[in-house]
Amino acid sequence: MAAVFNLNHHATYAHWHFFTMSVSNILVIVAMLVLFVVAIAAPFPHRRAAVEEDR
């Protein structure tokens, strides 16, 4: 089953001093950081249901 996007080619790498990381890995890390920030910042929906006191 062939993939829609073929990733079986050499990766692109970002370099900074001695630091080297593939663009794919950078995207994963950036996505995780964005997800973390959004998870904290985004409002969480909840029904204004009857509040139960001290279980």
Added chain:
Amino acid sequence: MSAAPAPSRSWTVRVRQLAVGALPPEKLLPDGQPSYVSSWIYVFGVLTLTSLVVIIVSGSILALKGPGWWHFTGIGHFFNSIHLWAVELFFAFMVIHLWGKYWMAAWRGGRRRVWVTGAVTFLVAIPCALTGYVSQQNFDAQWISTQAKDAMNSVGIGAFFNLLNFGQMYSYHVLLLPVAVVALVIGHVLLVRKHGVVPPFPVFDRDEASPGQDPVAPEASS
């Protein structure tokens, strides 16, 4: 079935009383959560858990057909892809969950074991993934095993954990380490149920004018 209670010398009764005492059904599966559980950061625990479920199910299908299947059939390769991407999702969600729990200092209020079991789960998941990578029976497995063996050998682990031994690595990956991960996750989740989700940091009055007031909960009752 007599209505009389079993004698307390019964191990069965004692185990049951211990279990139900620690986790009565309404605590094991509560239908409510404290009002402060109101952030998307809270869903990353269950996302990690469900990623583990997908890993195990896809891994079980791969195990059903044997380690060589995915190299020769499209459907096998597809299940291998699901397994690999579920692993990436598992680690991503687990780390975000960890970030959230750290910034909440979720070990407070007697919840240190919750942190410890979670941290150990992360550390055990890493060799679980490693044994998977060296069980792939492709170039990646050849390279990873011949490189990582140096790390294992340097600390003597290589004497009884041979990354170049496919049979051993496959056994660790399919049975031993997943059992360890699942056992740790079960312990972790049961501890969360037992102690409840950690409350927010308390806010204490500067002048301590109301010592009887709960510094954490809003004034919901008199």
Added chain:
Amino acid sequence: MTRAERRRVDLVSREWHGPYREYDLVKEFCIALGVVLALALVLSILFSSPDERPSTITSWSRAAPVDFVTTATTELDGSSGTGGYGPPYNHASDGQHMWFIHLQKWLGVSHPVNTAEDFVLAPLRSLTGQPAVQAAVTAYQSATAGQRAAWTTAYEKGLAKATVGPGDSVSVPGGGYGPLPTMMAGLLSFAQSGGLDGALLRSRQFYQTDYTKPLLLLADGGLLADRAQAEHLLGSQWGMMNETGSYPGQVWLWLYTFWYQIKPFSTSANADILVMAVMGALSLLFVLVPFLPGIRDIPRWIPIYRLIWREHYRELAPSRR
């Protein structure tokens, strides 16, 4: 924070006495399962997964016969990576250590590999119908240790100027190599025919799942490393984090591979045990975060929690904010 204050915070954090909201855990689990399954399916359909074919001794000996013969010669005289490795394969060295801690040596030789015997002499002796090769092996084994060393040293020097001849054979400039050219021609032919892969795998029994010997031989040569370098999988390329092709790799190993890039680890012969020790210590600290003064206080000092629980703090009585 004083101990008394910490105890107080801990006490009030034990149990929640405030309001609860309806929260369907089972439904949440099912929705999360659906989301994760959908994500895994979409990613699999879009990107699939990598599966680069393994190298074999057959393919190696055909693609790089000079490298193969050079490696085999170093296995013969014990100067290969495996030959000089030490435990758990042999006693050629003590292996890595950190101060007085010689774990590699202490755990001993548990997977014995005699590189000359296992990789060269035993496979050659198994060949039938090749009297010239058998005679060469006998001549080699009958020679003194000094004579054998002279032959292998000269041959390795000659191999540095070797060329690939017809049928992927190896031509070496003339020299005093003794029986080595005949032996190595026999071994190369055996490898190229596929026999050496099987012979190394099944050296102990018919049913085999232990690839130690064929993998060690492959790793002693240059083929695996060449492929790895092209894929950015070498240690010096942060390879531990990477995957073949353009796939995301093992991002969670970033800190593990980081140490190998900097001194003293990057130039140390004991890099592996040093990095394992550092990561072992950091892992222990990670597990023990709740007990570590300072580390456990950072979430209070940098109050990201105020953002997480902003609704809760808004609902607190104004006098208590």
